[in-house]
Amino acid sequence: MPGFFLHVRDGGHLVRDVEGELLPGLDAARTEALELTHTLDAVVLISDRRGRELVQVLPHGSAP
DSSP, X not given: OOEXXXXXXXXXXXXXXXXXXXXXXXXXXXXXXXHHHHHHOSEEEEEOTTOOEEEEEOOTTOOO
């Protein structure tokens, strides 16, 4: 299973996910990120094990 890291950006502050999660794929990582955005009202950045940013998930109603 691929490993994904869900980093949280709240304003100018970035909290890095140093442990990551094993998830079946990018769709599962997006689902996890969406849940975090609703809970924390923050931007979630999904990256892979190499540190490449794959997706940025915005809270509902946020402008890109």
